[in-house]
Amino acid sequence: MPGRSVRSWTLMISGFVHCGKPKEAIGLFSEIEEAGVRPNEVMVVAVLAACADWGDLGLGRRIHECSTQSGFSKNVQVSNTLIEMYVECGCLEDPKGMDPNDVTFVGLLHASSHIGFVDQGREFFTSMTNDYGQGSFKRLTIEFITNMPIMPNTVVCGALLGGCKVHKNIELAEEATKHLSELDPLNDGYYVVLSNLYAEAQRWEDTARVRKIMRDRGVKKTPAWGSITVDGVVHEFVAEDETRPQTQEIVQMWEKLVEKMKLKGYVPNTSVVLLDMEEDQKEKFLYHHSEKLALVLGLMNTEPGTPIRIMKNLRVCDYCHAAFKLISATFRREIVVRDRNRFHCFKDGFCSCRDYW
Structure with missing residues (x-):
C-alpha cells in the first residue's frame, strides 16, 4: 500500500487473528511499533486478542500498561479483552473487580461439570437468580433442556x-x-x-x-504444538520436531529428569502411545511431546521459583500430566498449562483439575 494508516494496520492485525494466526498478528504489531504508529482502542483490542490466542503474557501486560496511560481502560471492549487475555494466559488472579454475567456463569457451570462438582454447580445455578438477577438466563437454560430434540447433536x-x-x-x-x-x-x-x-x-x-x-474420509489429525514465553520471546515446539536449537539438549535433560523421577516411584504410562512397539521405544517416543519440550526449556532458562506457563493446542496426555505433577514438587515450581479443554495448575505435586479432565 502506498499509504498506511492506523485503520489499515488494524484491519491486517484483525484479519490475522480471525484467521487463527495470532503469531503473525503479533509480528505485525512489532512492525507498527518500529514505525512509530500510535495504536487506537480498536487496534489494542485486536492485539490483545492475539496475545490471548498465542499466550504472549509479556506483550499483553505491556499493552495493558499503555492502555491505562492512554485512557483506553475505560472502554468496555478493551476491558473485556484484557480479562480474556489474562485468563487465557493463565493469570487468573489479575482480572478482578467485575460482577459476573451470563457468560461467566456458563463458564462456572461448564467447569463444575468437568471436575465433577455437582453441589457447587447447583449453588452457581441458584446464585444466577438470587444474587445476580440472571433469571432470564435460567429460564432459557431450563427451556433448552426441556425442549431438546430427541436426535442428539x-x-x-x-x-x-x-x-x-x-x-x-x-x-x-x-x-x-x-x-x-x-x-x-x-x-x-x-x-x-x-x-x-x-x-x-x-x-x-x-x-x-x-x-x-x-x-x-480426508480427515487429518491436528498437529500437536506447545509454546512457552521466555524473556519476551515465544518458543514454539512441535512434537517430533528436532530442528529447533537446543532440542537435543532438552531431550537429554528430560532423560535425566525421568531417571530421577523413577527413583521416587514414577512409572511412565506408555499406553498413551498409539503405536504397537516395544515398551522402551514407546517411552522414548513420549520424550518428544511438545509440552514436555517447552517445560524443560522453561526449567533451563528461567530463575528458580518463577512460574512456568505453557500453551498447548491439544489435550495434555496422561503421561505428561503425571510427570508435570512430580516436577512441580521436585523443583518447587508452579506450572500452568493451558490445553484444548482447560487450565492445569500444577503445584506441590498436585493439579487443579484433580486428575479429572
Missing part, C-alpha cells in the same frame, strides 16, 4: 464420548463416534479419542482401522 454426543474416555467404555464410544462422524465428519478429535481407547486396550487392529477411516 454434536454437543450431546461429544459429552458422551468424553465420558466414555474417562470410564474406558469402548462399546458406547463406538456408538457416540458413529453419530459424530455423521454430524461433524471432518472433526479429527472424535476419531482420536476412539483411537486412544483402542490403543489403551491394545486393540491395534481397531486402532489401524480408525486411522484408515480418517485417511479415506
Whole structure:
C-alpha cells in the first residue's frame, strides 16, 4: 500500500487473528511499533486478542500498561479483552473487580461439570437468580433442556464420548463416534479419542482401522504444538520436531529428569502411545511431546521459583500430566498449562483439575 494508516494496520492485525494466526498478528504489531504508529482502542483490542490466542503474557501486560496511560481502560471492549487475555494466559488472579454475567456463569457451570462438582454447580445455578438477577438466563437454560430434540447433536454426543474416555467404555464410544462422524465428519478429535481407547486396550487392529477411516474420509489429525514465553520471546515446539536449537539438549535433560523421577516411584504410562512397539521405544517416543519440550526449556532458562506457563493446542496426555505433577514438587515450581479443554495448575505435586479432565 502506498499509504498506511492506523485503520489499515488494524484491519491486517484483525484479519490475522480471525484467521487463527495470532503469531503473525503479533509480528505485525512489532512492525507498527518500529514505525512509530500510535495504536487506537480498536487496534489494542485486536492485539490483545492475539496475545490471548498465542499466550504472549509479556506483550499483553505491556499493552495493558499503555492502555491505562492512554485512557483506553475505560472502554468496555478493551476491558473485556484484557480479562480474556489474562485468563487465557493463565493469570487468573489479575482480572478482578467485575460482577459476573451470563457468560461467566456458563463458564462456572461448564467447569463444575468437568471436575465433577455437582453441589457447587447447583449453588452457581441458584446464585444466577438470587444474587445476580440472571433469571432470564435460567429460564432459557431450563427451556433448552426441556425442549431438546430427541436426535442428539454434536454437543450431546461429544459429552458422551468424553465420558466414555474417562470410564474406558469402548462399546458406547463406538456408538457416540458413529453419530459424530455423521454430524461433524471432518472433526479429527472424535476419531482420536476412539483411537486412544483402542490403543489403551491394545486393540491395534481397531486402532489401524480408525486411522484408515480418517485417511479415506480426508480427515487429518491436528498437529500437536506447545509454546512457552521466555524473556519476551515465544518458543514454539512441535512434537517430533528436532530442528529447533537446543532440542537435543532438552531431550537429554528430560532423560535425566525421568531417571530421577523413577527413583521416587514414577512409572511412565506408555499406553498413551498409539503405536504397537516395544515398551522402551514407546517411552522414548513420549520424550518428544511438545509440552514436555517447552517445560524443560522453561526449567533451563528461567530463575528458580518463577512460574512456568505453557500453551498447548491439544489435550495434555496422561503421561505428561503425571510427570508435570512430580516436577512441580521436585523443583518447587508452579506450572500452568493451558490445553484444548482447560487450565492445569500444577503445584506441590498436585493439579487443579484433580486428575479429572
